[in-house]
Amino acid sequence: MEQEKAVAKKNSTLVKKNKNIALTNTGTVDDSVFFKNIAAIIENRKTRMERLVNAELTLMYWEIGNFINSVILDGGRAGYGKQILATVSPKLVARYGRGFEMSNLYRMMRFADKFNDGEILAALSPKLSWSHIVELLPLKTQEARLYYANDVAERKYGVRELRHQISRKAYERREIANTELSEQSAVPFNVFKDPYLLDVLGLKENYLEADLESAILADLEAFILEFGNGFAFVERQKRMSIDGDDIVLDLLFYNRVLARLVAVELKIGRFKAAYKGQMELYLKWLDAYERQPNEETPIGIILCATANRKTVEMLEMDKAGIAVAEYWTTLPPKALFEEKIRSILAEAQERLERRKKLPSSGLIRPTDYFYEPKDDDEY
Numbered sequence: 001m002e003q004e005k006a007v008a009k010k011n012s013t014l015v016k017k018n019k020n021i022a023l024t025n026t027g028t029v030d031d032s033v034f035f036k037n038i039a040a041i042i043e044n045r046k047t048r049m050e051r052l053v054n055a056e057l058t059l060m061y062w063e064i065g066n067f068i069n070s071v072i073l074d075g076g077r078a079g080y081g082k083q084i085l086a087t088v089s090p091k092l093v094a095r096y097g098r099g100f101e102m103s104n105l106y107r108m109m110r111f112a113d114k115f116n117d118g119e120i121l122a123a124l125s126p127k128l129s130w131s132h133i134v135e136l137l138p139l140k141t142q143e144a145r146l147y148y149a150n151d152v153a154e155r156k157y158g159v160r161e162l163r164h165q166i167s168r169k170a171y172e173r174r175e176i177a178n179t180e181l182s183e184q185s186a187v188p189f190n191v192f193k194d195p196y197l198l199d200v201l202g203l204k205e206n207y208l209e210a211d212l213e214s215a216i217l218a219d220l221e222a223f224i225l226e227f228g229n230g231f232a233f234v235e236r237q238k239r240m241s242i243d244g245d246d247i248v249l250d251l252l253f254y255n256r257v258l259a260r261l262v263a264v265e266l267k268i269g270r271f272k273a274a275y276k277g278q279m280e281l282y283l284k285w286l287d288a289y290e291r292q293p294n295e296e297t298p299i300g301i302i303l304c305a306t307a308n309r310k311t312v313e314m315l316e317m318d319k320a321g322i323a324v325a326e327y328w329t330t331l332p333p334k335a336l337f338e339e340k341i342r343s344i345l346a347e348a349q350e351r352l353e354r355r356k357k358l359p360s361s362g363l364i365r366p367t368d369y370f371y372e373p374k375d376d377d378e379y
Helices: 002-022 031-073 078-096 102-114 118-124 130-136 142-155 159-167 170-179 209-218 220-227 274-289 309-315 334-357
Strands: 231-242 245-255 260-270 299-306 322-328
Touching (some): 031 102, 031 130, 102 130, 118 142, 130 142, 130 159, 142 159, 142 170, 159 170, 170 334, 209 220, 209 245, 209 260, 231 274, 260 274, 274 299, 274 322, 309 334
Parallel strands (some): 260 299, 299 322
Antiparallel strands (some): 231 245, 245 260
C-alpha cells in the first residue's frame, strides 16, 4: 500500500511538472511540447508493458514445460510421451497458434528442466525473451547457460548479439582466464577472458603496438564490448613520473563493477618475464597517486600476441594482481577456432589440476625483471 502511494505521489509530481512545461508564458498550450509529453508517457508505458508481457510469456512456457515433465517424466511415462504430445499439440496450435507446435513444447520441457531454480527464474524472466531462452537451451552446461543469461540481463543484449557471443565462445574464454588464477590470486575471477578477439579492429599485417592502441581507441565501443561489463575508458598513454623519469602506460580503464582502476599494457610479441616488473611498477604508482579512498587496489592485464602460459604460471602473476591474456587480430574459420579454444581450455584445465596436486612451499622463484629474453628463448 505504501509503495502504491509513493508511485501515485511521484506520478502526480511529474504531471504537474509536465503541465507547466506544456504551457507558454501567455497561458496557451504549446502543442509540440504537449505532444512530446503524451508520446513520452505512451513510450514509457509500452516499454513497461512489453517487459511484463515478456516476463509472463516466459513464465507461462516454464509452467507448461514443468507440468508436462511432471506428468510424463515423473510419472514414468516417457515411453509414450511423444504420442501424448503429438495428440495435444495440434489442439493447442488450433486454439493458441504455432507457438505450441511439438518442437516448442519440447523446448518448454527442456527450459523447465534446465532452469529449475525458482530464484534464478524470477530474476531472469523479466529480462530474457523466449527467443533468448531458445538460444541458451542447446548449451552443454548449466554454468554456460547462466553465464550468457546473466550477460544478456546485465548488458541488455538482443538475440543477435547473444548468438554472436556464443559463437565467439565468450564463456569458454572466460573459463580459460579463470583457470590461470590461483586461490591466492589478487585478480578477481570472472573479469577477464583469454584469448581476446580483436578481429573487429581491422588491423593489417606487420602492425605496431601504436597501431594496435590506435585501432582500439578508434573503435573503443567494440573493444569494451569484447573486454567485459562495467569497463569505462580513462586515459591513453598515462604518464607516471618516478624520480624524474617518465614511464608510460598504454591504456587505463576503470571498472565500475569492481570499483577499481584497470591498467592495460599492449605487446605485439610473446610474453616476457620482464613485463611483470613493468606492470607492478604501474600498479604501485596508480595505487599511490590515482586510487580514490572508496576504490579497491588497481589490477593490470598484459595483452600479448602469445601468452606463454607456463611462464605466466611460474611467475605467479595473478598474486601480484596481474592477468596475462592473448589477443587474436584475425579469427580462424569456425571449425578451427572451436578446435583451438577446446585445446587451450583442455591445457589450462590440466595445468589447474597439476597445480592442485603440488604442495604449497611458500617459496617464490626469484626473477630478474631487467632481463629481456630473446624471442627464441625457451622457458
